[in-house]
Amino acid sequence: xxxxxxxxxxxxxxxxxxxxxxxxxxxxxxxxxxxxxxxxxxxxxxxxxxxxxxxxxxxxxxxxxxxxxxxxxxxxxxxxxxxxxxxxxxxxxxxxxxxxxxxxxxxxxxxxxxxxxxxxxxxxxxxxxxxxxxxxxxxxxxxxxxxxxxxxxxxxxxxxxxxxxxxxxxxxxxxxxxxxxxxxxxxxxxxxxxxxxxxxxxxxxxxxxxxxxxxxxxxxxxxxxxxxxxxxxxxxxxxxxxxxxxxxxxxxxxxxxxxxxxxxxxxxxxxxxxxxxxxxxxxxxxxxxxxxxxxxxxxxxxxxxxxxxxxxxxxxxxxxxxxxxxxxxxxxxxxxxxxxxxxxxxxxxxxxxxxxxxxxxxxxxxxxxxxxxxxxxxxxxxxxxxxxxxxxxxxxxxxxxxxxxxxxxxxxxxxxxxxxxxxxxxxxxxxxxxxxxxxxxxxxxxxxxxxxxxxxxxxxxxxxxxxxxxxxxxxxxxxxxxxxxxxxxxx
Numbered sequence: 001x002x003x004x005x006x007x008x009x010x011x012x013x014x015x016x017x018x019x020x021x022x023x024x025x026x027x028x029x030x031x032x033x034x035x036x037x038x039x040x041x042x043x044x045x046x047x048x049x050x051x052x053x054x055x056x057x058x059x060x061x062x063x064x065x066x067x068x069x070x071x072x073x074x075x076x077x078x079x080x081x082x083x084x085x086x087x088x089x090x091x092x093x094x095x096x097x098x099x100x101x102x103x104x105x106x107x108x109x110x111x112x113x114x115x116x117x118x119x120x121x122x123x124x125x126x127x128x129x130x131x132x133x134x135x136x137x138x139x140x141x142x143x144x145x146x147x148x149x150x151x152x153x154x155x156x157x158x159x160x161x162x163x164x165x166x167x168x169x170x171x172x173x174x175x176x177x178x179x180x181x182x183x184x185x186x187x188x189x190x191x192x193x194x195x196x197x198x199x200x201x202x203x204x205x206x207x208x209x210x211x212x213x214x215x216x217x218x219x220x221x222x223x224x225x226x227x228x229x230x231x232x233x234x235x236x237x238x239x240x241x242x243x244x245x246x247x248x249x250x251x252x253x254x255x256x257x258x259x260x261x262x263x264x265x266x267x268x269x270x271x272x273x274x275x276x277x278x279x280x281x282x283x284x285x286x287x288x289x290x291x292x293x294x295x296x297x298x299x300x301x302x303x304x305x306x307x308x309x310x311x312x313x314x315x316x317x318x319x320x321x322x323x324x325x326x327x328x329x330x331x332x333x334x335x336x337x338x339x340x341x342x343x344x345x346x347x348x349x350x351x352x353x354x355x356x357x358x359x360x361x362x363x364x365x366x367x368x369x370x371x372x373x374x375x376x377x378x379x380x381x382x383x384x385x386x387x388x389x390x391x392x393x394x395x396x397x398x399x400x401x402x403x404x405x406x407x408x409x410x411x412x413x414x415x416x417x418x419x420x421x422x423x424x425x426x427x428x429x430x431x432x433x434x435x436x437x438x439x440x441x442x443x444x445x446x447x448x449x450x451x452x453x454x455x456x457x458x459x460x461x462x463x464x465x466x467x468x469x470x471x472x473x474x475x476x477x478x479x480x481x482x483x484x485x486x487x488x489x490x491x
Contacts, residue, residue, distance in 0.1 A: 026101065027065035030137045034067060034102065035060045043114050043146035045224040047172055047194070048125065049153075052114040053225050057142065059110060059133075061102040069100045071134040072110070075141075082129050082144050085111040116148035123150055123169060151194065159183045159205070167191045167215065172222060173242075179205040181249060189258070190215035194222040195242035202246045203254070211258035213284070213472045219245070220262040237435060237443050239291035239313065239337055240265045250277040250299070259285040266292040267312070272299035272322060276363070282307055284470060288444070291337075293318055299360055304329050306470055306485050308446055311335045316344045320351055321360025326367040328458070328466050328475075330484040332446045333374030334433040344374045344402075347394065348383035365394045369458040371484040373417070373429050378403040398459040400429070400483045415457050415483075429454060448488040455488050456480035 037058040046052050061067050073096035074080040086097045087108040102108055110131065118125045125148045133140040149170055156175035162183055165171060167190030174196045179185045184206035187193070191211075193201075201207075201219075211217040221241025227233045235241060244266035247254050250273045259282075261267055267287045270280050279301045286308045287294045294312035295302065301323040308330045309316040316331040317324075324347075333344040349362045362384075372379050379402035384394070390410065397412045405416045417429070429452045432445040448454055463481035467474060475487040482488050 025065050025104075026068050027063070028068075028136050029065075032061075032063045032065060032067060032136065033138060034069070034133060034135070034140060035062060036140070036142060038142075040143040040145060041112055043144075043148075043225075046114060046116055046146055046148040047170075047222060048116055048118050048148050048150045050115070050172075050222070052146070053223075055112045057110045057112065058107050059102060060107045061104060064104050066101055066103045067135055069102060069133055069135045070098060071132070072097045072100060073132050073134075075130045075132055080129050081114055081116055081127050081146070083113045083115075084131060110142070112144065114144075114146045116146050118148070118150060121150055121169070124148070125150065159185060162186075164188060165191050165193075170194050172196065173199045173201070176200045176202055176243075179203040179207060181205050184208070186210075187217050189217065191217050193217070193219045195219065195264075196222050197241065198243055200243035200246060202248065203252075204249045206249075206252050207245075207247065207254050209256045209259045213258055216258045216260050218260045218262070219264070220260075221264075233435060233443075236263060237289060238263055239289045239311075239335075244269060244290075244292075247271075247278055247280065250274055252277075253279045253281075255281045255283075256285050257281070257283045261285070261287045263289050264291070266290055266296065267294045267309075268296070269293070270295075270297045270300040270302065272297075272301075274299060276301055276323070279303075281305075286310075286470075287312075287316075289335075290314075297322060297324065306466055306468075308332070308470060308485050310446055311444060312344075313338060313340055313342075315342050315346055318346045318348075319365065320348050321362055323362075323364045324366070325364075326370055327462060328369045328469070328483075328485055329367075330371045330446055330486065331373065331379070332371065332430060332433070332444075333376070333379065334444070335375075336435060340376065343376065343381040344379040345372050346381040346383065348381075349385055350383075362393055366397070367395075367399055368397045369462050369481070369483055370399045371429070371454050373400060373402045375433075376402070382406075398457060398462070398483065400454045400457060413457075413459070415453060417453055428452065446484075447486045448482060448484065450488065452482075452488065454483040457483045 041055050043052050077094045089097050091097045127146045129144040131142040151170045151172040153172050158178045164186045166188045170192035172194045181204045187209045189211040209217050223235040241263040244264050245268050247270045267290050282304045284306050288310045290312040292314045294309040294316040296318050298320045299322045304326045306328045310332040313335050331344045351358050400415045402417050428449050430446045435443050458481040467476045469475045469487040470485040475481040
């Protein structure tokens with residue numbers, strides 16, 4: 001009986017042992033090939049001397065036999081600017097891994113990194129290599145390519161003299177750039193300022209950013225890759241990639257003309273002690289995707305003209321006291337990276353901090369020919385002491401506003417758009433308010449839809465002062481210019 005039980009156990013177990021043996025059988029026949037999840041791995045765009053993100057490639061064995069890959073190596077050997085890891089195995093000094101078995105109907109991963117070094121000072125560098133897979137007399141090749149930018153690296157950099165930053169090479173900032181009082185930083189047309197995580201521009205001196213439509217100044221994070229390989233969303237469109245721009249001297253003037261600021265924790269911060277200073281001019285510019293404010297102004301004199309301020313968690317434009325004039329500007333807030341509860345535009349003449357009420361008198365606030373819109377039911381917040389604020393110092397004209405009608409003389413010829421499911425709804429304003437669909441219109445396209453309620457609503461007398469929109473197209477070609485920074489046009 002005991003023998004019988006042992007016999008039954010062996011009979012039952014034998015098929016599984018047999019299958020396992022078959023599974024591990026290695027074929028040396030050259031007709032069996034591996035396949036790859038891609039044929040080329042592209043790193044675009046890296047920064048010189050900076051470690052790349054890690055790319056991953058899957059190697060498949062769809063055959064009924066296992067395959068022993070005798071050699072996996074970088075074709076340039078020890079001189080390669082690429083590095084590999086094969087399913088957890090690190091290569092030799094010659095960048096080679098030997099005898100990797102890929103089981104039947106199974107797969108392995110290759111992890112790849114790159115660090116591009118260059119002393120040529122060329123703006124762009126292209127580096128190529130390949131990974132060779134040698135097995136059973138076959139040699140498969142996986143192409144590698146890295147496109148890199150040469151940069152000027154600034155780490156906790158303090159200006160000791162007046163400087164002009166040009167467009168020859170991008171500037172890569174770690175930590176901060178500090179412009180002390182008495183010094184001036186001038187950033188020229190076409191310059192790119194790439195800021196690492198947490199990096200800030202801090203200005204106690206002077207800052208001038210004057211560019212042109214065809215060569216704007218760009219402030220952005222230093223990652224050019226995608227968040228993942230599934231949807232390909234670039235880091236470019238994500239908030240909190242770097243810190244912000246802090247304008248701390250209330251006695252200075254700051255100019256931003258044809259400037260694009262993307263993907264920061266906070267955009268432009270101006271902290272004045274007098275409601276007439278500092279004077280900040282933001283013309284023909286884009287400030288997009290902030291994990292906090294787009295523009296935060298306290299006791300400052302701010303002019304925003306022909307600009308787009310969009311997708312900011314804590315508000316696109318927040319002003320405590322001072323002066324502001326906003327003309328032909330689009331505030332569009334469809335921030336999707338966390339729950340948003342604060343309005344796109346807030347104007348206040350006081351703040352409560354630590355139980356104390358601080359007054360910030362409003363000298364003059366005018367918003368004309370603009371759009372204040374977004375995903376919340378109310379996108380405009382007036383937090384005002386009504387005894388001191390009225391139409392003489394706070395005035396909205398010919399502006400599209402998301403929210404309930406405010407019926408007083410501070411609003412003249414404005415258009416009010418209620419939220420969805422209301423009696424009066426105008427939710428089709430822009431071409432694309434999503435990061436999900438790039439098939440036709442691209443991420444977050446705040447040009448006007450053909451059915452937009454902002455069309456034809458601007459005051460022509462104001463438009464004639466600013467006859468070109470943010471695309472440098474005429475907004476006065478007819479008698480009915482549009483609200484916001486973009487004039488609608490066919491195609």
